[in-house]
Amino acid sequence: MAGAQNDGLSLAERRKQLAAKRAQEEAAANPQGASVNGVNTTPEMPLHSLVHNPRNARRNMEGVEGLADTYETTGVLQPCLVIPVETFRAAFPEDAAELPDAGYVVIGGNRRLAAAHQAGLATLPVHVSTKLKTREEILVAAATENLAREELKPFEELATIEELKTELGTYDAVAKKLGKTGGWVSQRRRLHHLQPELRQALETRAPGMTIELARDLGKIKDRDQQLKAWQVAERAADRSANPVTGKQPKPKKVSKVPAQGGSGDGSGTPLEDTAKARREACLLAVATGAGDLARLSIIAAQAPAAPDEAVALAGQWLTEAAVGSSALNMATLSGGEGTDRQKQGALALALAHCELHLTRTSATDSTHARAYADWLETHTDHQPTDAEPAPTA
Known part of the structure; x- marks a missing residue:
C-alpha cells in the first residue's frame, strides 16, 4: 500500500487506473456481453453503430472539446448506456424518421458520444440495457442520468420535468420517479413565469443572475414588478463587483x-x-x-x-x-x-x-x-x- 501512495500519481490518476482495471476485468469476465441484472456489458462498440437520443433534453452540449482532449490521452473510462434502435423506435414511433434502421441509441452519455467523435475514436465502451423498453422507463433513465451528472441547464431541467409529467400524469409522480422532493420540482416550475429578458439573463449567466434568484423572481406574476425586481438585483451585483465605480x-x-x-x-x-x-x-x-x-x-x-x-x-x-x-x-x-x-x-x-x-x-x-x-x-x-x-x- 505504501508503494501505491509513493508512485508519483495523484489520487485522481490512481482512481482512473483502478477504473480502467475494473473495466478490463469486467470485459474479461463477460467476453460475449453476458447479461448482468438486465444490462449487457459490452467492452467496446463502433461509433458508427451509435446514435444520439433524439429526445435528449440537453440540446447544446458544452465542454465537448475539453472532453475530447481528455479522451485523446486517457480514453473513455465511463461507459454509455444504450438501447437497441428498434426498442427506441417502438417506444417513440414519432421519432423513427430520425433514426437509422439498426444500431443503438445512447440514453446516457450523449456528450461522451459527441466528444468521442471529435477525438476521432473508433469505438466507445457501452452498457446495453435489455430492461428499458417503455416510454416511461426510457425517459426516466435519461433524466436520472442527466440530473445525476448535473448536465442539464435550468430550462432543460424544466423541459424534462414537463415531458415526464405528460407520461406520469402528476408532478408528484415525477418527483418520486426522479428521487426528488416535491419542492425541488416546484422550484423549477417557477421558471415558467420568467419574462423573456430574465430567461435570457439566466441562460447567459448574466452578472447577478443565479438559479436561486430566478426561482424567486418566478414567484412574481406581474411583468413590470418582475423586471423591476431584476433591475434591483442587477444594481446590487454591480455594486458588489465594482465597489469603487458602481453607482448606488x-x-x-x-x-x-x-x-x-x-x-x-x-x-x-x-x-x-x-x-x-x-x-x-x-x-x-x-x-x-x-x-x-x-x-x-x-x-x-x-x-x-x-x-x-x-x-x-x-x-x-x-x-x-x-x-x-x-x-x-x-x-x-x-x-x-x-x-x-x-x-x-x-x-x-x-x-x-x-x-x-x-x-x-x-x-x-x-x-x-x-x-x-x-x-x-x-x-x-x-x-x-x-x-x-x-x-x-
Missing part, C-alpha cells in the same frame, strides 16, 4: 431616513461592509417579496428600533424596489392596495427593525443576531462573513 441610486430625501451608506443612528457614520451586504440582501428580499414573513416578524418583534426610523428605512427599500413607500400607508390597508404589495411592505418594515437593531447593538445581542443572520442566509443570497455571528441550524 440616490434615495429620496425623507426626514430621519437612515441612509444605506450610513449607520442609521443619525450619526452619519458610514456602514461597515458587512452591514452594507446585509442591506443589499434586505433590498433584494423586499423586491422579490421572498421569505418566511411569519418567522421574520417574530425576530423583528424582539428587535426594538425607533418606529419613525424603521418606517423611513423600509420606505426607502420599497421605493428602490419600485413597490412604493405608500405600501406602508395605514390609510390604504383597508382597501385596494393588493395583498402582495402589503406583504412586501410588512417584509420591509420587519427587516428594517432587525437591521437597525443589529447595526446599533453591533451584534452584541447574539440571540437576535443569529436568528436574523439565519433568516437572511436562508431567504437571500447573503453569506455572512467570518466577522458576523454564525447562523444557527
Whole structure:
C-alpha cells in the first residue's frame, strides 16, 4: 500500500487506473456481453453503430472539446448506456424518421458520444440495457442520468420535468420517479413565469443572475414588478463587483431616513461592509417579496428600533424596489392596495427593525443576531462573513 501512495500519481490518476482495471476485468469476465441484472456489458462498440437520443433534453452540449482532449490521452473510462434502435423506435414511433434502421441509441452519455467523435475514436465502451423498453422507463433513465451528472441547464431541467409529467400524469409522480422532493420540482416550475429578458439573463449567466434568484423572481406574476425586481438585483451585483465605480441610486430625501451608506443612528457614520451586504440582501428580499414573513416578524418583534426610523428605512427599500413607500400607508390597508404589495411592505418594515437593531447593538445581542443572520442566509443570497455571528441550524 505504501508503494501505491509513493508512485508519483495523484489520487485522481490512481482512481482512473483502478477504473480502467475494473473495466478490463469486467470485459474479461463477460467476453460475449453476458447479461448482468438486465444490462449487457459490452467492452467496446463502433461509433458508427451509435446514435444520439433524439429526445435528449440537453440540446447544446458544452465542454465537448475539453472532453475530447481528455479522451485523446486517457480514453473513455465511463461507459454509455444504450438501447437497441428498434426498442427506441417502438417506444417513440414519432421519432423513427430520425433514426437509422439498426444500431443503438445512447440514453446516457450523449456528450461522451459527441466528444468521442471529435477525438476521432473508433469505438466507445457501452452498457446495453435489455430492461428499458417503455416510454416511461426510457425517459426516466435519461433524466436520472442527466440530473445525476448535473448536465442539464435550468430550462432543460424544466423541459424534462414537463415531458415526464405528460407520461406520469402528476408532478408528484415525477418527483418520486426522479428521487426528488416535491419542492425541488416546484422550484423549477417557477421558471415558467420568467419574462423573456430574465430567461435570457439566466441562460447567459448574466452578472447577478443565479438559479436561486430566478426561482424567486418566478414567484412574481406581474411583468413590470418582475423586471423591476431584476433591475434591483442587477444594481446590487454591480455594486458588489465594482465597489469603487458602481453607482448606488440616490434615495429620496425623507426626514430621519437612515441612509444605506450610513449607520442609521443619525450619526452619519458610514456602514461597515458587512452591514452594507446585509442591506443589499434586505433590498433584494423586499423586491422579490421572498421569505418566511411569519418567522421574520417574530425576530423583528424582539428587535426594538425607533418606529419613525424603521418606517423611513423600509420606505426607502420599497421605493428602490419600485413597490412604493405608500405600501406602508395605514390609510390604504383597508382597501385596494393588493395583498402582495402589503406583504412586501410588512417584509420591509420587519427587516428594517432587525437591521437597525443589529447595526446599533453591533451584534452584541447574539440571540437576535443569529436568528436574523439565519433568516437572511436562508431567504437571500447573503453569506455572512467570518466577522458576523454564525447562523444557527
